Amino acid sequence: MTLSKRLLDILLSSLLLIVLSPLLLGLALAILIRDGAPVLYLSERMKTPEQAFRLWKFRTMRPDARDRGVSGGDKAGRISKTGNFLRRCRLDELPQLWNILRGDISFVGPRPPLRRYTEMFPELYAEVLRARPGVTGLATLAFHRTEERLLAPCRDADETEAVYCRRCVPRKARLDLIYARRRSLCYDLRLMAATVVRRIGLH
Numbered sequence: 260m261t262l263s264k265r266l267l268d269i270l271l272s273s274l275l276l277i278v279l280s281p282l283l284l285g286l287a288l289a290i291l292i293r294d295g296a297p298v299l300y301l302s303e304r305m306k307t308p309e310q311a312f313r314l315w316k317f318r319t320m321r322p323d324a325r326d327r328g329v330s331g332g333d334k335a336g337r338i339s340k341t342g343n344f345l346r347r348c349r350l351d352e353l354p355q356l357w358n359i360l361r362g363d364i365s366f367v368g369p370r371p372p373l374r375r376y377t378e379m380f381p382e383l384y385a386e387v388l389r390a391r392p393g394v395t396g397l398a399t400l401a402f403h404r405t406e407e408r409l410l411a412p413c414r415d416a417d418e419t420e421a422v423y424c425r426r427c428v429p430r431k432a433r434l435d436l437i438y439a440r441r442r443s444l445c446y447d448l449r450l451m452a453a454t455v456v457r458r459i460g461l462h
Contacts, residue, residue: 260365260391263444268366272359283353286345290317293341297322299354304371307388308381312363314371315354319345328375329427331410331419349458355394367447368393369435380428387435390442395454398434406431 276283287298300318303311319342320334338346345351358364364371371392377384406427413419438446 261444264365264391264447265362267444267447268359268362271366272356276356276360279353279356282350286317286350286353290341290345294318294321294339303374304392305374305377305384305388306363306371306392308377308384311374312358312361312371314363315357317345317351317354318342319351328373328416328420329410329423331413331416331422333413333415333419335411352394359394363392365391365393365447366395367438367442367450368396369431369438370396370399376424376428379424380432383428383432387432387439390435390439395450396435397438397450398431400450400453400457401434402427402431 290298297318300316300320301313302316304314306312319339320337321339323337326334342351355364359366368391369387372384372388377388406423409422409426410419413422438450
């Protein structure tokens, strides 16, 4: 990661944490009142193929000790009404500003994978995770809706895993590697702007 990219992450995440603190507190209280504790969901993700960290999100599902893998149609019944709203508006990802400030992830980069996938595809993720993972990126913008559509019909964890590994992982990795070849501060700013436009429903 370049110094300019890291400075942008620190300055922007600090500013957003301050400006959005009332919203963050309000969302946390809403989750606590409507769905109970815990408010946050901490998921182990990989910064590099060897280095893990805890990714912060607002909790959107009922806890399940048997939970594994990515979210597909098999987990849809666990999403609360509050969680459905948070996911639709992507507000569940706001706590990741803390991960950005800590240096776990950047604003732009490949989405940080679960450990199980770095172990299943070690050579692939050795390439992808040469770039610092991010909240958004080329693969997120270009493939996220397709991924949701592919995984939505899955009715159990095994089916979700099979579809994700066969149809999502390779395609997302190709896009992540395209980003790695093109990455620059200007390109990151373009992807961040495109993300904001999509999130507020202008495109």
